[in-house]
Amino acid sequence: MEALVQPGMVSDMPSDTRNTDDNRSASPEKDYFVQRDGVRFAGTHLIIDLWGATNLDDPDHIDAVLREGALATGATILHGHFHHFSPNGGVSGVLVLAESHVSIHTWPERDYAAIDIFVCGECNPYKAIAALKRGFLPERVQLSEHKRGLIG
Numbered sequence: 001m002e003a004l005v006q007p008g009m010v011s012d013m014p015s016d017t018r019n020t021d022d023n024r025s026a027s028p029e030k031d032y033f034v035q036r037d038g039v040r041f042a043g044t045h046l047i048i049d050l051w052g053a054t055n056l057d058d059p060d061h062i063d064a065v066l067r068e069g070a071l072a073t074g075a076t077i078l079h080g081h082f083h084h085f086s087p088n089g090g091v092s093g094v095l096v097l098a099e100s101h102v103s104i105h106t107w108p109e110r111d112y113a114a115i116d117i118f119v120c121g122e123c124n125p126y127k128a129i130a131a132l133k134r135g136f137l138p139e140r141v142q143l144s145e146h147k148r149g150l151i152g
Contacts, residue, residue, distance in 0.1 A: 030120045032099075033149065042149025043100060043120030048132065050113040052139025056106035059084045059091050065135030066095055066102050066115075069128030073119050075099045099123050113138075118148065 033040055055061045056121040059082040070077055076095040082093030088108065095102040107113070113136060117125040133141070 001077035009113065010018050014054060014087045024102040028107050034120065037046075040151040041147040043123075043147075044098070044125050045116065045118040045146040045148050046125045046128075046138050047146070048115040048117065048129070049142040050115065050132065050136050050138035050140075051142070052111050052137040053106075055136055056108040056111065056113055057084070057088050059093065060105060061135070062069070062091050062093060062106070065131060066093070066104060068135070069117070070095050070097060070102050072126070072127040072131055073104075073117070090129075093118065111139075111152070120148075 005012055033042055034044070061133075063080055063082050067080070076099065077095055078098055079096040080093065084091050089104045091110055092105045097119065099120050102117045103115065105114045113134065115130055115132065119125050123138060127143070129143075130139075
């Protein structure tokens with residue numbers, strides 16, 4: 001299979017949130033690590049499996065549902081890309097967030113979707129679950145949480 005995007009590609013639009021030497025000296029750097037229940041970590045990563053799900057072959061619908069979920073977490077959407085493998089085939093896609101990402105891979109023939117939501121800072125990935133349930137109407141949801149960048 002031929003690659004759709006060349007490895008190493010970067011966004012055409014530079015992030016205005018990047019620190020440069022000029023603005024770093026003007027104000028202290030913000031730390032986006034989270035402190036909860038005495039534990040410090042980079043962010044929360046949810047791994048979500050949807051079984052018996054619907055609307056898994058429509059990239060526009062998937063994009064809209066994931067955007068609704070990402071916004072519900074409190075995240076800032078920077079870019080989205082969704083690929084439909086063939087008519088009535090699966091979809092793979094990603095939303096790049098200022099706070100990390102949301103991704104999905106679907107198998108409509110199995111009514112299954114694999115989703116991950118990784119956010120840092122004050123964002124709450126659990127707030128996306130209601131949008132996922134409304135948008136895909138799964139019969140069953142499997143969920144696991146991972147704290148990324150765990151310090152202690």
